[in-house]
Each structure stands twice: as C-alpha cells, then as structure tokens.
Amino acid sequence: MASALGWLDHDANAQAKTLDILALFQQKESRDELGIGAIRDSFAEQLFPGTSTIQTRLRYMLFVPWIYQRLENKRISAANFGIQADRDERALIIPLSKLEEDSAGTFGKNSREKLKRLPSSVYWSGLRRWGIRETSCSQEEYHRRVDELYRMRREMNEREYQEKNRGDMGDTSSYKPPQSWHSSLPAPPPNFPNGATFALTRQEASFLRDRIQVSCKGSLLAWLTLHSEPADVSSPWEHPDYARFPDELKELLTHARLFSYAMHGAALLYNYLLAKERADNDLLSQHHDSFVAWFNALPREDIAIWSLDHMWILTAGPDYSISQKTRRFVEQWIDLIRQASGALLTSKEACALIRAREIALKGPRSRFKNRRALEQWSGSAGTLRLVYRWNNVQIVLKDLAQGLRREEC
Known part of the structure; x- marks a missing residue:
C-alpha cells in the first residue's frame, strides 16, 4: 500500500473560508448583509469548484506549489519554512509588476511590502480542490510539520535501500514517499521566480485542465474548459x-x-432603507431608482413557478449549512415578490422583513440600531447581482485557453 501524507486538521477548510470572508468585507458590493452567503457559495462551488472571488490569475495555481516544492527540495526547516515562503512569494511581486501589458492580477502590485494576504493563502483551498495539493492540512500546519515530512521520506528511502540490498523487494508501490504536491506538476521555468509571467505554457495549461477534469467532474468549470471558448458575458x-x-x-x-434576481432586490431595498434612515436624499433617490429598475426587469413568470423546495435540495450539503431561519427569510421574501403588484418598495411587510433580518444577524451592530454603524455605511453595500464568481472564472478560462493555444518553444 502506497504511503500517503494526510495530517489531520479539522479547521483547515473553516480557516480558508474565514480568510475569504474577511477579504470580501473589503469589497462593499460583495458583502453578505442579509445572511445568504451559504446559498450563494453552494451554487458557486458546484458550478466553479476551487475558485474564489479573490483569486486573480490562473498561473498562481503553479506559482504557489513551485515555491513550496523548491523549499522542500532544499530541506528548509520548519523553523524557517514559513519565513522563507513569505519572502519567496513577495519576490514574485517585482517581475509580475513589471509586465507592461499583463500585470493585472498581481498580488501586491500596489501595496508591495505592505501586502497582508499572500497568494498561497488565497489559493490554498483551490489547490486542494483541484488535486494539485495532496496534503490535506492547513497552510500553518504544513509549515510547522514539514520536518516530519522530511523524516518520513528519509525513513522510506532507507527502508527501500535496505530491502533492495537484502533482495527482499515486494510491492514497490509501498516505497512511494509521501508527497505534498501532485506528481505530474510541471517544472518551473529555470529562472523562476525571476522573469515570472502569467503566460501558461501549453504543458502547464494541459496539466491544469486535466486536474480540473479529474477533480471537478460534472461542474460547469470542467465542461467549459473542455468544450467551449472563453466568452465575455456578465453572467x-x-x-x-x-x-x-x-x-x-x-x-x-x-x-x-432566479436566486440572483430575487435576492438582488432584497439588497437594494436594504440600502434604500438605510438611506432613508440616514435622511440622505441623494442616496434615497439613487436606491429608489435602482429598486424600481430591478422590479420592472424581474422574470415574473419564471419566479412564479420556481420550486424553492428543489432549490433547497440542490444547495444542501455538509460544507454549506443553510439554517431554517435563512430558508424562511428567503421564502418570505420570494412570497412577497410573487404577491407584489408594484408597491413592494413601500410595503410595510417587505420593509419590516429586511429590517428584522439585518437586526437578527447583527444585533447591537445593526445599522438600524447603531448610529455609528449607520454613519460608517459607505452608501452602498451588497448591491451587485450575484454571479457566483463568474468574473474571476472568466479570467481563469481566458488564461487557460491562451496557454492551450500557445506554441511550445
């Protein structure tokens, strides 16, 4: 039986999700003000596994393992591993920022040495989902226990050597040393990280596409990477x-x-109510017009026959716990949409539902209860329509397609 490295860390996935959520709070349109994030993320992960709204360019899926693999090959100790990885990731900023026509998506391009979140933490979960990262532990646990990895490999090599000398070779697969990264990971360019670019070679692109096909079967991401060309559309x-x-x-x-269309209205009404609470006439007019435009564009016939029971079945899963309170809120809101004849913006029931939901989620930090929180409101929070990571996925698909078309040197 082949050896496998699988350090147990129950908090790895939760930690990655927490870091993603903290980053999303820096993007006002992405904030989940009404507690529907678990439903949104369930759709997004089924459609585009391993991606996120804070990933930028596809080649980071190779940059990160290249950096870590090189540190492992140098036998950098656990005491220095995280420090050196940090330095090597920051070293990527300089060559990538110098790209004249293709520096978009460079981590730290503007913040440089002040960069707080490194690419490895952003891509760590996706690397595991795509089967590129074979160890299941969190990033911090990996740093702390890398000496154990070296010891396991050394012991395995010594055992193989001794049994070869005795002529007692059994199943050779049992001598396979534990690996952190996929065995077919393409080698980095000879001068890496100097001269790094976002342009994938055809070999690299083929490897990434194969990983997606194997690890993300049945997803839209897998289908698009195999059957379609990149398309510039909004959803x-x-x-x-x-x-x-x-x-x-x-x-x-x-x-x-339908979930995107329906819940977009809830977000718009929330912002309208905040503008009213703050007595900001300009914002009130702006959010009023946005809500009216949303209401007039609703696909009413589709929403009328939409089976929410089936949606709950499709979005159910161990990684996305959707509470009964969240379900009830969504169902009540959609019932109000179905019943509305045009006065939803001034509906006492609709306004009360939105207010009650936000207060229940935030308690004393609610903008309806806390004047300071209301004053800190930027004027627009969570107002973009849900597209389930699509904007970032389009970059992934474009980078991949360009790599697959590239002629090898």
Missing part, C-alpha cells in the same frame, strides 16, 4: 454555449439565476 447563464450545457447544469443555473 454564466448568458453564455453563448448555454444551449449545449448538460441538462443538470442548466437546471442548476436556472435556480442560481
């Missing part, structure tokens, strides 16, 4: 190849689309 359900999508993906997208 996945507007893709020009939508008619060719497998039926199960079209069904999932139908629910994701």
Whole structure:
C-alpha cells in the first residue's frame, strides 16, 4: 500500500473560508448583509469548484506549489519554512509588476511590502480542490510539520535501500514517499521566480485542465474548459454555449439565476432603507431608482413557478449549512415578490422583513440600531447581482485557453 501524507486538521477548510470572508468585507458590493452567503457559495462551488472571488490569475495555481516544492527540495526547516515562503512569494511581486501589458492580477502590485494576504493563502483551498495539493492540512500546519515530512521520506528511502540490498523487494508501490504536491506538476521555468509571467505554457495549461477534469467532474468549470471558448458575458447563464450545457447544469443555473434576481432586490431595498434612515436624499433617490429598475426587469413568470423546495435540495450539503431561519427569510421574501403588484418598495411587510433580518444577524451592530454603524455605511453595500464568481472564472478560462493555444518553444 502506497504511503500517503494526510495530517489531520479539522479547521483547515473553516480557516480558508474565514480568510475569504474577511477579504470580501473589503469589497462593499460583495458583502453578505442579509445572511445568504451559504446559498450563494453552494451554487458557486458546484458550478466553479476551487475558485474564489479573490483569486486573480490562473498561473498562481503553479506559482504557489513551485515555491513550496523548491523549499522542500532544499530541506528548509520548519523553523524557517514559513519565513522563507513569505519572502519567496513577495519576490514574485517585482517581475509580475513589471509586465507592461499583463500585470493585472498581481498580488501586491500596489501595496508591495505592505501586502497582508499572500497568494498561497488565497489559493490554498483551490489547490486542494483541484488535486494539485495532496496534503490535506492547513497552510500553518504544513509549515510547522514539514520536518516530519522530511523524516518520513528519509525513513522510506532507507527502508527501500535496505530491502533492495537484502533482495527482499515486494510491492514497490509501498516505497512511494509521501508527497505534498501532485506528481505530474510541471517544472518551473529555470529562472523562476525571476522573469515570472502569467503566460501558461501549453504543458502547464494541459496539466491544469486535466486536474480540473479529474477533480471537478460534472461542474460547469470542467465542461467549459473542455468544450467551449472563453466568452465575455456578465453572467454564466448568458453564455453563448448555454444551449449545449448538460441538462443538470442548466437546471442548476436556472435556480442560481432566479436566486440572483430575487435576492438582488432584497439588497437594494436594504440600502434604500438605510438611506432613508440616514435622511440622505441623494442616496434615497439613487436606491429608489435602482429598486424600481430591478422590479420592472424581474422574470415574473419564471419566479412564479420556481420550486424553492428543489432549490433547497440542490444547495444542501455538509460544507454549506443553510439554517431554517435563512430558508424562511428567503421564502418570505420570494412570497412577497410573487404577491407584489408594484408597491413592494413601500410595503410595510417587505420593509419590516429586511429590517428584522439585518437586526437578527447583527444585533447591537445593526445599522438600524447603531448610529455609528449607520454613519460608517459607505452608501452602498451588497448591491451587485450575484454571479457566483463568474468574473474571476472568466479570467481563469481566458488564461487557460491562451496557454492551450500557445506554441511550445
């Protein structure tokens, strides 16, 4: 039986999600003010596994393992491993920032030495989801226990050597040393990280596409990387190849689309109520117009026959716990949409629902209860329509397609 490195760390996934959430709070339109993030993330992860809204360029999926693999090859001790990894990741900023036409997406391009979150922490979960990272532990645990990894490899090599000398070779697969990274990971360029670019070689692109196909079967991400060219559209359900999508993906997208349309209105009403609370007439007018435009564009017939029971089945899963209170809030809001004849913005029931939901989530920090919190409101929070990481996924698909078309030197 082959050896496997699988340090137990129950908090690794939770930690990655927490870091993602903290980063999202820096983006006002992405904030989950009404507690629907678990539903949003369930759709997003089923459609585009391993991606996130704070990932930038696809080649970071190789930059990170290249850095760590090189440190392992040098046998950098646990005491210095994290420090050296930090230095090597920051060293990427300089060559990537110098790219004249393709520096977009460079971590630390503007903040430089003040960069707080390194690419490795942003891509750590995705590397595991795509099967590029084979160790299941958290990043910090990996740093702390790398000496144990070296010891396990050394013992395995010594055992193989001794048994070869005795002529007692059994199943050779049992001598496979534990690995942190996929065995077919392409080698980095000879001068890496100097001269680093975001341009994937064809070999690198093929490797990443294969990882997606194996690890993300049945997802829209896997289908698009194999059957479609990149498309510049504002949401996945507007893709020009939508008619060719497998039926199960079209069904999932139908629910994701209707959820996006419906909950967009709840976010707009929330901001309208805050503008009213702050007596800001300019913002009040702005959010009033946005809500009216949303209401007039609603796909009413689709929402009228939408099966929420089926949506709950599709979004259920161990990684995304959707509480009964959240379900009830969503169901009540959609019932109000279905019943509304045009006066939803002034509906006492609708306004009370939004207020009660935010107060229940935030308690004394509620902007309806806390004047300081209201004053700190930027004027717009969570007002972009949900597209389930699509903007970032389009960059992934474009980088991949360009790599697959590239002629090898």
